[in-house]
Each structure stands twice: as structure tokens, then as C-alpha cells.
Amino acid sequence: MSGNRLELRHLRKSFGGLDVLADISLTVQAGEFVSILGPSGAGKSTIFKVLTGSVQPDGGAIMFDGDPLTKEKRPFAFMPQRDALMPWRRIIDNATLGLEVQGVTRKVARTRVAPIFAEFGLEGFERHYPAQLSGGMRQRAALLRTVVQHRDMLLLDEPFGALDALTRAGMQRWLQSMWERHRWTVLLVTHDVREAVFLSDRIYVLTGRPARVQTEITVPLPHPRIDLATPEASAVEASLLQILLNPDQRS
Template identity: 50%
Template sequence: MSLNKIELLNVRKSFALGKGVVRDVVGDVSFRAAPGEFVSVIGPSGCGKSTVFNIMAGLEPPSSGHVIVDGRDRTGDCTPFAYMPQKDLLFPWRSILDNTALGLELAGMKRKDAREKARELFAAFGLAGFEDNLPFELSGGMRQRAAFLRTVVLGREILLLDEPFGALDSLTRIEMQNWLQGVWAEHAWTAVMITHDIHEAIFLSDRVVVLGARPTRVRLDLKVDLPRPRTLAMTASKEFALLEEQLLEALHDESRKALTANALSAA
């Protein structure tokens, strides 16, 4: 049995721009997540993080390379993953319960059974009593919890989180980070998250992968060796600051490379 839950092996992606011009977006990306591990992916703007994520989720084919899940090649297969985008994408005319049951219904489950399965998670997600509310009646944090519930109720073992808290204010974001840490630990999901927030990446993750400037490659795979559960007080520690410094240095170096490359291509 593979020691990795998911592994990207030598993934590359190029786009044809016409007139024989090819743009390499993903150069050669390999990284992995062990069962129950939380891995964050950061990188300079425009480096290809979302492209890597879409390839991982089976939403976009790689030009070459493989996505391995539990030791099997699952390239192009979206079924092992539960995917949560940045926006909650809740339908405004459906109740919170109906929104969270939607994925199960689309997967073929009867509406009554889907609603009951989703309802079982409402207390654990801090949504008990809001089953019949419409999305506009909930706070931003509660809507994100509802979106997260809709994601995990499908029963997939790998969560792909695309900046799930990026649209929230800072205080709500901190609350959601604490909440996510708790439910992740309780359910032992394997999680891979894209984020622009270095602080968030350290706080939540077992490892942080830094992607380089386009065509992107893995420039740093940093282990976050901090005890769990993480606390807000821990973020003021020397150990946390050292990790933050290493990631900032790597990220700033790649951002400078990206700016230089963009300037040269525009010249």
C-alpha cells in the first residue's frame, strides 16, 4: 500500500496561444500528501497554482505527468476529491439544508435521504437551527461552514480547498481557521489547500509547499513541526516566526523572478 494518499508526479502543463506559440505554465511539479495530512500550497500571483489544483481535481488534463491516489493513477478522475472553491456558491433560493444536500442529490441520492444525511452534520458544523434559513440570512462565516458541509457530506477522503476563507474579514477568518483545525482533526481528512496567507498556511498545515514563478516548480517543501492543536498564542512564538521567515523569503524570491520574467516578455 502507498504511504501517500495523493501524489503529483512530474506534472506539466502548456497552453497553445496560436501561431505556433506555446506557453509553459506548469514546469515540473511533484509533491504529495500522506493520509490525514494537511498540506498548503502557496506561490506568487499568476504562478499556476490554480492550474495545478485543477489538474489535481481532475478538472483539467496535464500535458504530462500523473495524479496518484492510494497508489493508483487517477489522472483526470474527479471522483476521489471533494472540492471547495473560494466563494460559497450557495443558491440563494434554496434553504441551507437544501444547499448542503445538493451534491448528494446530483450524485443520485433521493432528496429525502440526502437531506437527512446532510442534517446529521449540522450540529458539528455549528449550523443547528439554521436548516430552513436562506443564505442571505447567515453571516459570511456560517455560509462558509455550510459550503464546507456541502463539500464533505459527499464522503470523499481528500479535500481540495481553494482559498476557502479568502473572502472573509480578518476576525471571521481567524475563527474559521480555528474551526477548520478542529473538524479536520476530528475527521482525519487528507487536505490540500491553496492560500495566499502565509500565516494561515502555517497555522493549519503539516507542510507548506511553495511554488515558483511560471513555469512553476516546487521551490520549497517546508515541514511545520508545531504541536497540535494550534493556538493563537502559538503564532507569537519564535518557532512560528522562523517558519514564517523561511516562507516569506522563498515567496519573495519567486515573486522577484516572476516580475523580471514579465518585464522581459513585455520588452
Template identity: 50%
Template sequence: MSLVVSSLSLAFGEHRVLSDVSFEIAPGEIVALVGPSGSGKSTLLSLLTGALSPDSGSISFDGSEVAGRSRPFAYMPQRDVLLPWRRILDNAALGVEVAGASRASARSAVAPLFSRFGLAGTEKLFPRQLSGGMRQRVSFLRTVAQDKPVLLLDEPFGALDAITRDELQRWLLEIWAENGWSILLITHDIREAVRMADRVLVLPRTAGPLADPVHVTREIPRIDGFVTDPRVPALEEELHSRLRRA
């Protein structure tokens, strides 16, 4: 069940934000999208989630065009945006509730996931009582609990310190390996893109089509041994070069 984005274009008045953007994500593939500030990364996510409509182009999944509210995507924003007045269990259940389940049913659906996500014992706490890394785990649980085949992750670790970021990257890769979701990862972190993705797409600052993707050989280990792998610096330099040209 592949996600196919074909020739998406969008302008706000005379300002063209995206032009002729096309890419595909295969089942179980992680694709990272990088680009200069203002290149339209967040706008692209808004088109995928349906918050915006393109001027032209199409989005299809499993051979059918995606339209309306029924979409195969679960979106995780950059910040955890947990509701401070709701306990952690109710925050995690929120996406399921929004999809139409009762609060009780939503709680029952997400409660068994707490142990697997390293959150056992936090169910009755409030967001202010958790660290930034733990709040991001709750946000990710809330995202995957919606049971969608494609995850849209917008800078999920950008606000975290380096040690916590490394821990959560490892954790996310382990969870992903068990479930095989397709993932579109928006990131400003070149090293994160190389570590996480099978392919890296570069969005140009001036609206236009994507260049050929940078393929990351997955002979490079994602977890242990990644930092010391001699192929990583060359890939990072290639991406930095593309970003400079973009």
C-alpha cells in the same frame, strides 16, 4: 492512502502554466500550497478535480492512477457559491445530489451534520440570511458530506474578516482532528499556511518544479498559543523569502 502527484505539466498554447510539479500528501496530513499570483495554483486544482487534463504526468491515490469522474477529492472553492434560491439544507445536500442521490436521501445524509458544524437552526433559511462565516460553514459541510478522503480547499477564508477567519481556522482544525482527512490548502496567507499545515509548498511564478517544502514542526500549537509562539515569525520569514525568490 496517500495522494501522489508526479511530474504534472500543462501549457495553454505556447504559455507553460505548470512544469514537472510533484508532491505527496500522506493520510491525515495538511499540506498548504502558496505561490505568486499567476503561478498556477488554481490550474493545479483543476487538474486534480479533472476539470483539465495534464499534458504529461500523473495523479494517483492509494497506489492507483486517478482518472475519469471517479476521484477521491471534494473541492471547496474560494467563495461559498451557495445557490440563493435553495434553502440551507438543500445547499448543503447539493454535492451528495450531484453524486447521484435523490434529494430526499441527500437531505437525510447531511441533516445530522448541522449541529456538529454549528449550523443547527439554519436548515430552512436562505443564504442571504446568513453571515459570511456561516455561509462558509455551509460550504464546508457540503464539501465533507461527499465523503471523500481528500479535501481541496481553495482560499476558504480569504474573503472573511480577521476575527471570523481566526474563528473558522480554529473550527476547521478541530473538525479535521476528529476526522483525519488529507487536505490540500491553497492560500495567499503565510500565517494561515504556518498555522494549518504540516508542510508548505511554494509554487514558482515561472513554470517549474516545486522547491523543497517548508516543514512546520507541530510542536507549534495550531490553536491556543499559536500567535505567541516564538518559532512562528522565523517560519513566516522563510516563506516570504521563498516567495520573493519564486
């Protein structure tokens, strides 16, 4: 085994003759927080569609724990861009939905979910409906629904993109603290440079159409990251912006 949880090797995908992904290779190690950074339309979400099996790649390989990924085994818990909470279900029943899909009874699923509501800042809101919660609370509920499935890896597709700037910053800090506590293995898709720097151990930058991995950057900042107003953080941000704004200049 290579030591990588996830490894993409030369992944390719096109739709209707339009090339979207070209030769995408990346790795994620156990307990690591890795981001895929790129502009809108760069193919970031297509990578997640391939990983979750909603679309099939045209070429390349996907390895998980050293073995080829099969359609029967998808070890990912996926959180989409919007919370996707069902408005007619109370928050506790939204939180159990992933377990119920796996065949767990609602009663057993509630027993598993109830003890961690406090950790997600949702204690006392179990019987509320999504419309009664703030945007940040809805995202925490969606993440609770994701992690309670106890999958090997979390796929987060711009989970805070719909939030206002202040709520988004608070959610980023909250996610960092939760990752520090649990050491989930996470792959995040984002177009927000500062978000990627704040959360990630490593960042893959996608550019071009079809999308390619322009570069891989290790973020040389210790966790937890309280303040990004440091020369070291600013240097990483500047480097990423330089790559995104000048994609033809190979690093």
C-alpha cells in the same frame, strides 16, 4: 503502495502556448493537512483543475493510493474560493447538493446531512437562505456540503479568501478543530503565509512562471495551534517569506 494518498509526479500544463505548471511533484499522506503556498497567478488553482478533471495535464502522472488517477474515479471533494451556495435554495438543500449530484435522493440526502448541522454551528439555520447568513456561516455551510460527500480527500481552494480578517481567523481556528476531530486528508491552496503555517503539517511553496515547487517545508509545531506568536512559528513564517520574496535563491 508508497503510503501516499496523493502523489503528483512531474505535472506539466500550458494554456495557448503559455506554460503554467512546470514539473510539479508533491505528496499528501492519509490524514495529513498539506498546503500549496504561492502568490496570486502562480498556478495553484490550476493544480486543482487538473485534479478535479476540468483540465487535462500535458505531462506527468497523478497517483492516488498507489494507482493512476482515472477520469472515471475522482476521489476528491472540492471547495472553491467562494462558497458557491445557490441563493434560491435553503441551506439544507445547498448542503445536500453534492449528494444529489451523485444520485442520492433529496429525502435521503437530507437525512444524512441534518444530524451534522450542529457540529458545523448551523443548527437552527437549516431553513434559511444564503443571503440570511454571515460570511463565516456561509463558508461553514459550503464546507459541510463538501465533507458530507464522504470523499477520500478534500481540496480547499482559498476557502476563506473572501472573508474579513477577523472572520477569517475564526474560520481557520474552526477548521483546525474540525480537522483535529475528523483527521480528514486535506490539500489547501492559499497565498496566506500565516494561514498555511497555522493549519498545515507540510507546505509546498510554488514560485516562478511557469510554476515550480521551490521547496517543501515541514511545520515543526504541535497541533492544535493556539498561538502563532512564538519564536518557532515566527521562524517558519520568516523562512517562507524569504523564499517567496527571493524565489531565485534555491533552498
